[in-house]
């Protein structure tokens with residue numbers, strides 16, 4: 224160890240500085256405790272990135288060091304740094320409880336601004352929610368900052384804002400009003416990336432005049448009642464509504480590629496006009512609208528995710544997206560057959576159906592799922608996630624009218640987390656489609672996997688069932704089953720060896736390879 228230290232101490236200073244530059248700040252702090260050579264270089268003063276983050280730094284140091292040495296490390300690294308050595312980035316993630324006076328933070332920010340800091344990232348947890356740290360006005364008139372990320376602070380604009388180089392602005396849990404945000408946004412014309420989250424003081428938000436804005440995320444601003452966005456270069460928009468219904472006005476924009484809306488207050492007209500307003504849209508995600516009629520028509524759309532609420536059990540869906548490659552549907556009911564049959568699915572490569580608490584047993588369900596399998600037969604992958612109180616039963620009277628199983632599906636993934644009789648799910652699923660592989664996803668109940676494995680293992684060569692049915696069950700078609708990998712085999716062996724199977728879930732994926740007879744002999 225002594226020899227190792229000697230070697231480090233004999234390295235040339237410029238190499239030592241390079242090594243230090245690659246280390247996180249907390250490791251640099253530790254290294255300065257270990258080595259004379261590091262200390263001699265006063266390493267903080269040469270680093271271009273200073274990142275002080277109390278959760279990891281303090282937790283590891285508090286055992287041996289008091290908080291004051293951490294605070295001293297920040298203080299000396301900023302104050303002792305020569306004024307002509309610029310700082311690329313300063314991150315301060317601190318608990319104000321650990322700081323004697325907020326003026327200390329003011330002085331650190333001053334020191335960083337004097338050293339022409341480009342990226343400033345402040346997350347200052349207040350002593351009490353009522354008294355967040357008030358940001359000094361200086362932050363808002365500096366010509367060098369390109370990235371500004373502020374969390375849990377108070378923003379009060381007094382005086383002019385001048386942030387001519389700012390490209391990225393992130394405001395989280397900031398105490399501010401709409402006037403302050405409006406003034407800030409309108410004074411930073413080069414912003415490309417804007418992130419506003421959990422700013423409870425906002426009731427209205429107007430984003431306009433930003434010709435370069437290509438990414439905007441507005442998330443959980445609980446009191447927001449109206450948001451207006453007019454950004455001609457916007458490519459990516461994420462909007463999560465807060466507690467209250469909030470009107471959204473989005474000016475058409477030809478570059479928009481991704482639109483992700485959670486609980487939006489939108490109209491069906493908005494959806495119907497997507498094609499003309501946002502002609503290059505490729506990804507659309509809508510989670511929990513209140514709409515009972517959802518009609519989406521778009522010719523460029525490649526990826527669509529729809530998540531419906533229990534109140535939308537009767538929602539009417541119409542999807543016309545001929546270039547759709549990936550479709551995810553999550554809801555409490557299968558989409559109506561009319562929706563599925565009207566979908567143009569020739570481009571579809573990946574489909575995911577997620578049943579959430581399906582307890583509305585209806586025999587319509589199975590034909591719809593079967594139709595969905597038929598429509599998805601070009602898919603490489605189908606994910607089916609079932610959390611159901613009822614079994615997916617094909618009533619006996621319905622069996623004669625079912626068409627033969629779908630063969631073209633290559634890979635079927637199942638996650639079955641909750642059900643009273645697992646054997647029905649297996650029988651019905653394999654009645655409807657004969658995939659080349661069946662993967663059981665992690666999160667599936669272990670009892671389901673055991674029932675499945677036993678069904679495969681105990682399958683007879685010439686089953687005696689289905690004598691009176693024209694379309695026979697999967698047992699007659701299945702030629703061979705193989706467990707796909709050693710990991711899958713190990714997981715199954717462990718589950719079989721368990722004496723008492725609880726509601727535990729598998730924690731890895733188990734895959735079976737299935738060989739089918741295309742026609743019955």
Ligand SMILES: [Zn+2]
Nearest residue numbers: 688689695696
């Ligand atoms: Zn049978």
